[in-house]
Structures are given as structure tokens and as C-alpha cells.
Amino acid sequence: MAVDMTAPDGHPADPGSWLLNRIDTREHRLTCQIEQTQTEIDTLTARLGELSEQVEHLRITRKTLIFLAEEDPAPAEPLAAPAVPDHPAYQQILPVFGEAGASLRARDVAMALDLPLTRNDIQNLRAKLKRLADRGILVKTEPGLFTQPRP
Template identity: 65%
Template structure:
């Protein structure tokens, strides 16, 4: 027998409590899944950016490859094998200034006679033809100045 003043548990409230609990659990799952989606979307954006950088790099490299490159440097001039040529170049290196054939004869302790100056002049002209020396004015020879780097 039931007592009229006793209350029976409300079966509807119990069911609503279960629904509330299930709703909270699903809301938590939604928030967690949304956070994962946001993280994956950010990672996807980084991947798209990285691949775009690679495409730009490829395009830049291909366009640079199509441009003409710098001219290859000419091979260094070869000093003739005779020791007199090396002696002449040593004098230029020691004095560091333009010289005439007569100046070289003096520096090499050769007598200043026509035979010696003409012989030295011929060697100087040969060094000019080889690109080792330059003739800055008629009869005046010097080592070429290095070209400034660009």
C-alpha cells in the first residue's frame, strides 16, 4: 500500500538528467573534435604554404637557369718557360711600377746597350701579347691592375 503523503520518484526527471548528461558528453566531444579540426586546418595551411614556397623556388631557379650566366674566366696566361721572363716579372713585382726596357736592363744588372734593351723590349712585347703585361703607353710596360669585383 502506498502512502498518500509519500512522493514517488519522478521518472521524467531521471530521464531528463540522462539526456542532460548525454548532451554534456556530446558537447565535450564536439569541442574536442573542433579543436582537432582547427589544429589540422592550421597544419594543412602550413603544408599549403610550404608547397607554394617550393613552387616559387622552382620557378625562380628555372628562370635563373634560362638567363645567360657570367662569362667563364679566361685561363690565366702562361709565363714562357725561359728564366729571363721570370726574372722580368720578379722585377715588376719588386718595384710595383711601370718600367721601360732600359729600366729593366738596369734592374737586371745588364749593360745598357742597344742589343740588351732591344732583347728586353722584345720579351716585354711577348709578355704583352700573352696578356701577362700591358703597354700603358709606347715603350712603358706594367702589370695589369686587377679588375674590381662586381
């Protein structure tokens, strides 16, 4: 295979210059390839870092879940029953709800206790039912309607 050693002006080129030009061209191409390869390496290195971080997060999550699954749960302390006020009226009200097994209004409780059905007496009884609801002994299911909480 014959190598063309002519200069751009058509005259025979100096063999030393011709070789240096070929070396320069080859060096330029290799430098471009190095830069492209380095860019690819940088991109892949960044991606590798991201993937490694995600794997590490999964490992930490796995360790945490295994630890929590193996950990002996502390025995749950039983909830203390809410304290019923000492007044005898409260002691009379609660059995009415136990026997009824349903939601009751103040008027229903007054009738069950054979109390007078005056407005004032029903208002006083309603205040006591609200107090029991505030303490968690009764539950107010809707305005004026009370029941015992479900276990």
C-alpha cells in the same frame, strides 16, 4: 504644326511624291552619317590595333626580363692565367714589375736585372716585354712603357 506640301513650282504636291521625297532626303542624311561613322570606326579600329601591338610588345619584354632575372646565371669560369714563356729570362723579368709596382721601360728592367745597358741588350729585352704584353701578362701603357695589369 502644318506641313508644307507644295511642289517646287508652287503647285500643290502629290502626297505620295512629297512623302517619297522626304524619305529620300532622310535616307541620304542617314547614309552620310553611316559613312562618317564607318570612317570613325575604321580609324579607331586601326588605332586599337596599334595600341594592342604596343601592349603585346611590353608584355613580351616584361616576360623576357622576368625570365632573365629569375634565371640562374651560369657560374663564371675563372679566366686562365696567361702562360709565361718557359725561358728563364721571362721568369726573371716578372718579379721586377712586382717589386716596382709601377710602369717600367726596358732600360729600367735591364738596370734592375744588372744586365748590360748596350743597345742590343735593351732591344732584346724590349722584344721580350712586347711578347709578354701580347700575351696579356704585361700591359703596354704607352710606347716603350710596360706595367702589370690590374686585377
